[in-house]
Amino acid sequence: MGQTYDHLSLRERVELEILHAAGHSVRRIARHLGRCASTVSRELRRNARTTKQWHGRYAGERAHALALRRRRWDARFKLARQPALRILVGQSLAMGHSPEQIAGRLAHEQGRPVISPESIYRFVYHRSAQKDHWHRLLPRRKSRRGRLGRQGGSPASFILHRLGLAHRPPAASSRHEAGHWEADLMGFSRYGQYVLVLHERRSRLLLVDRLPNKTAAAVLEQMHRRLRSLPEALRRSLTFDNGTEFALHYRLGLPTFFCDPHAPWQKGGIENAIGRLRRSLPRKTDLALVCEEELSRLVEAYNTTPRKCLAFLTPAEVFSQTINPVALQP
Numbered sequence: 001m002g003q004t005y006d007h008l009s010l011r012e013r014v015e016l017e018i019l020h021a022a023g024h025s026v027r028r029i030a031r032h033l034g035r036c037a038s039t040v041s042r043e044l045r046r047n048a049r050t051t052k053q054w055h056g057r058y059a060g061e062r063a064h065a066l067a068l069r070r071r072r073w074d075a076r077f078k079l080a081r082q083p084a085l086r087i088l089v090g091q092s093l094a095m096g097h098s099p100e101q102i103a104g105r106l107a108h109e110q111g112r113p114v115i116s117p118e119s120i121y122r123f124v125y126h127r128s129a130q131k132d133h134w135h136r137l138l139p140r141r142k143s144r145r146g147r148l149g150r151q152g153g154s155p156a157s158f159i160l161h162r163l164g165l166a167h168r169p170p171a172a173s174s175r176h177e178a179g180h181w182e183a184d185l186m187g188f189s190r191y192g193q194y195v196l197v198l199h200e201r202r203s204r205l206l207l208v209d210r211l212p213n214k215t216a217a218a219v220l221e222q223m224h225r226r227l228r229s230l231p232e233a234l235r236r237s238l239t240f241d242n243g244t245e246f247a248l249h250y251r252l253g254l255p256t257f258f259c260d261p262h263a264p265w266q267k268g269g270i271e272n273a274i275g276r277l278r279r280s281l282p283r284k285t286d287l288a289l290v291c292e293e294e295l296s297r298l299v300e301a302y303n304t305t306p307r308k309c310l311a312f313l314t315p316a317e318v319f320s321q322t323i324n325p326v327a328l329q330p
Contacts, residue, residue: 007067008035008043014060016040021058078115079123089120093137096279096301099124100308108312121145139279156242156261161250165239165266168257172237178202178322179236182270183223185214185245186277193287195295196222197277199270200234203319204307206273208299210287220248227252239267276302 012033019029026044030037047063050056079086092102099120106114124134128143135143156162165173172180182199194214198207209222227235237255240246241264249256259266280298281290306312
């Protein structure tokens with residue numbers, strides 16, 4: 001079993017039905033299907049039980065439907081049946097890891113699949129329906145699955161020298177080359193509290209700096225200060241949304257590109273990064289009470305969190321493979 005085990009297919013179950021009805025033994029059926037005799041025996045025992053609506057004859061199509069239903073149903077209760085795994089998953093969720101990160105990291109550490117992200121989601125929302133509110137441990141804390149759309153105006157037409165993503169080099173779009181960045185602001189409910197967020201597209205590394213305000217001049221000065229600390233090979237391009245705080249982008253001295261209006265998903269890396277930071281820095285946070293050490297710790301936690309898109313390595317690990325960490329010092 002383990003990694004090499006495959007569930008019986010519909011075709012195999014139909015063949016099993018025909019051979020079983022013909023009176024063949026379990027071992028002969030197993031040899032014909034290329035399966036273990038215990039697999040065939042267990043299949044007949046589980047999916048040919050007598051019920052009020054069924055008289056106990058094995059039927060391949062019915063057995064396949066029962067197996068699929070059982071797999072969907074059991075996904076909710078794997079964590080209920082395994083307390084140690086449930087505690088581990090709960091602790092990882094509390095640390096801000098997503099179900100995909102948890103499942104991927106467990107598989108990476110143990111060399112085999114332990115639990116699927118879907119099993120975690122189903123257990124979480126099943127428990128939330130029982131008023132246990134497990135969804136509050138999820139990264140987005142959503143009470144239901146799915147996404148909500150928003151609409152609004154765009155100041156794209158007021159940004160001088162604006163180039164869309166169609167002009168961005170293929171190396172930046174494919175994430176194969178280091179030095180292509182995405183930039184955005186995180187705002188807070190108190191007036192004048194903002195941080196500038198820079199996200200390296202290849203390694204997903206994150207850099208965060210406080211801002212005195214969100215004027216284009218203040219944003220330009222902070223980006224200049226941060227980018228000057230990086231080697232030239234790490235200053236290839238910047239991608240923004242259409243906020244007016246990036247209106248002086250053409251003074252940076254490197255290629256800059258903008259997403260289409262109402263399409264923030266085109267810079268999905270930094271949108272995801274900000275969403276992760278929001279777990280610890282929600283909009284209602286008073287940024288004046290967050291010291292530099294605490295802000296640095298939160299950024300470090302992001303950069304040392306395993307990512308599925310990086311084969312469950314961390315952004316810091318990927319970044320350090322090709323880039324001198326000294327280049328990160330502001």
